[in-house]
Amino acid sequence: MPSGALSDTLVGRHAELALLRGVIDARPSLALVEGEAGIGKSRLVAELFAAPGLAATRRLVGQCEQLQEPLPLSPLLDAFRRAGAELARSRPPNPVVGALAPLLPEIAELLPPPLPPLPDQRAERHRVFRAAVALLDHLSPLVLVLEDVHWADGGTHDFLAFLAAHMPPGLTVILTVRTGSGLLPIREALARAPSGPARTISLAPLTLPEVEELARSIVRTDLPPAFAEPLYEKTGGIPFIVEEVLRTLLERLPAGQIPGRPDVLADLAVPTVLRDVVLQRLSALDDPAREILGAAAVVGMTPDERVLAEVAGSGPPAVARALAQAQAVGLLHEEGGRCRFRHALARQIVYESVPVSGRRWLHLQTAQALETGAASGAGPKPVARLAHHYRHAGRAAEFVANAEAAADTASSHGDDATAARFLLQALEIGELSREVRVRLAVKLGRAAVDGLAHAEALPVLERLLATEPLPAHLRGELRFALGRLLRQQGETRAGHLQIEGALEDLAERPALLGRALAVLAAPETVVDRHVSEHAARCDQAEKAARRSGERDVRVAVRIARASLLLEQGDPASTRLIAGLLHDDELRAAPREHARACLNWAQGALHVGRLELAEALLAEGRQVADQAEYLRLAEITELVTAAVDLAAGRWAGLEERASRLAGQGAKVGAASLDRRLLHATLLAATGPAEDATARLGDVIAVAERVGAVWPLIPARVTLSRLLLTLDDAAGAVEHATAALAHVRSKGNWVWGAESVLCLVNALDALGEADQAAGLVDELGVGISGADAPIAQAALLSARAVLARALDALEADRLLDAARTTLREAGLRYEEALAAERLGRWRCERGAADGGRLLEGALRLYGEMGADRDIARVCRLMRQNGVPIPYPWRGGRPSHGQTLSSREREVVALAARGKTNQEIATELFLSRRTVESHVSSALRKLGLLSRKELRGRAALPAEPTGSAEA
Known part of the structure; x- marks a missing residue:
């Protein structure tokens, strides 16, 4: 039974326990135990190791603290510190494990000698990751348990993603995480682990019978039936709260008496049962113990007794007595030889019980104690914790100084998200000097782009640029950062204009100027900028890169040049990309390497070069995985889906596309591409009305933000869809609008399909000859382009025009287009x-x-x-x-006849009911209704729901027809 628990019986978790046991039996394996606070995640893990046959299982346990240092891996290092005895008995580990020796002074003598430091911080981090995996392999068979991973820092998340891809064969990893704490950043890596996806074990609140069983195991006798239901209602079925309520009630009652009347719970219900329980436990302590425990809540979940004694102004004996009292009443429990709050909620309630003025003073005392400890050589200065305590102490200057230092430390470890968070907090301080505010804002601009703190950073940078008189070089850097943030938020035109406005101010900073010009060279972003202007920007970027002399800038400009040529179908792009992929300069920058591959893969899809896109996607994914660049996971998934769409690999793609379109994008600029992908697929597979509406939404947003690439293909797709619905006039309208953007961009490779759509629509209206000049113009525009989609579109358009004069020539042209598409793999x-x-x-x-x-x-x-x-x-x-x-292929689906369910759905659709109305009436999901409508339309030979309306009768239902 875990320390502090009242019940020695596990209630309501037997299926979850069996699943967890199965995870250990299937090494290498990963498990994620998730649930809300107090639900019993740690109890489940404890029960696992108490089970017969597992009690002797070798395990290491690490605890994630709510306040983390920017230095990553602290919970893992905490677990490794417990491995001293095993290391003392075992053979020497792999020499690479020596990379951990400086981080583990307590067991350094049991590890190989420290390795010489590497000059590249990223390489050093990679070596530490390899060392940690090697040590886990050395200690295997082993179960690694990391508790409360929702509090883990970015470095720990990155390591876990790395570990998921490099699991030692004898290792099981069990992570506990609180739901409601946001998306776990490593879920993508855990889902794609080579050893198999992580098994998620979700813990729900106990049911009423289970609460009754738990209560019965605590009071050790049957409870009156009238008591269990109020207990369940008041506690919500959370095991921790059930235990705390009963603990308090049992102490109130005379010895041997059981709680018989439900009204005894009434005074525990305001404002919440848990708060009342913890405060009542707290009131059982004497005044000195309460004061010390309040100080402990300020210091942390597992307060250091030296720091606590100094903060509370009490000697070690008084601190020991207070902690013993708190442990006796169940507010604390012992873990790893130290006292720890039983639960984060318990600490929070104790913390809030301290008056605000008292909390400020205790935070100041804690910060000063930490400063003293660092000054005495006890360890590096804990700037993150100092920032936390000085902030809550109301000491603005000290907080800002430590927050900036913590941000610098986080940035040095590649943790841009943590750095951005500290900088945003510091910039909230109103009395900052202009110099400090500008310095922090510049650092925020650098960190926020990769740290994904876009929405929070945008108003800070905008306000600073609007209100502060800045020197030109800083104003230029901030405008460049603001432009990049706006672009990543999906505000394409606004971002482009900001970066253009930064150029003059960056004239004396060639490195930043070169990067800004390289961004402006990308043609697939903004409307109303001709490709000749993008080319000129690229030429200017090359000059700035040479002037800067910096390798990274030179690489960025070469990547931009390759993208610009690729999007125009220029055959020279193939040679340039091949050269870059083998260039040591690009390989030395794995993040740039991965981003470039994914961007080029998208460009290759734009022109129909599927084979190149697949190769670039594979390389980009591999480099991103090796560099543990998790922030590219979202883009990788999008590009993978787009490649599958182009290749005709549509099995399961609709669900993937729907999920991509529906979930919030960390990178806002990807949102439109995701929605376009889903809408394009629906145009072929789903109800036409849904596809039309989604394409209309994409077009409206793209026009508002000025994003040219989603705008052109969205209009082309809608034009093609409308033509299948016999709306030739609407098809002409959207094809013409797409062509207007093509002309302003000057890239006819992008315009070929819009020309074909216009030719087809005019042909349906009997006016195809009006497009002859346009087709000739397209032929000139894509002459020599390596762009299968454009070349096939040109052949098809010429075939439509030739058909009235020479049917055989039209056949030849169209057959040539079909061959071009088949050879390109565009099914x-x-x-x-x-x-x-x-x-x-x-x-x-x-x-x-x-x-x-x-x-x-x-x-x-x-x-x-x-x-x-x-x-x-x-x-x-x-x-x-x-x-x-x-x-x-696949199951017959009733051949060409309607199933009973399809007939029901179609009958309602024919009366004009929406999918949601049908779903409600028939007690189906909306997605199921969409599937039935789509299948029925296909079987009936109809193209849209519109053709159903007013239909007098449906085909007779065959005898014995089964429900779909």
């Missing part, structure tokens, strides 16, 4: 071309028209493009082409 576009070619040949009686339509149908079927399946099936019936079955 969906290949299917569209095959469908059109088959239709043309069927219309003129050619023998192979039906074969081409069947080929298109199979391609659509493999991808699950239900709307296209419905259209081509109708086309095959119109031309007397037999529809093969099964043509789609």
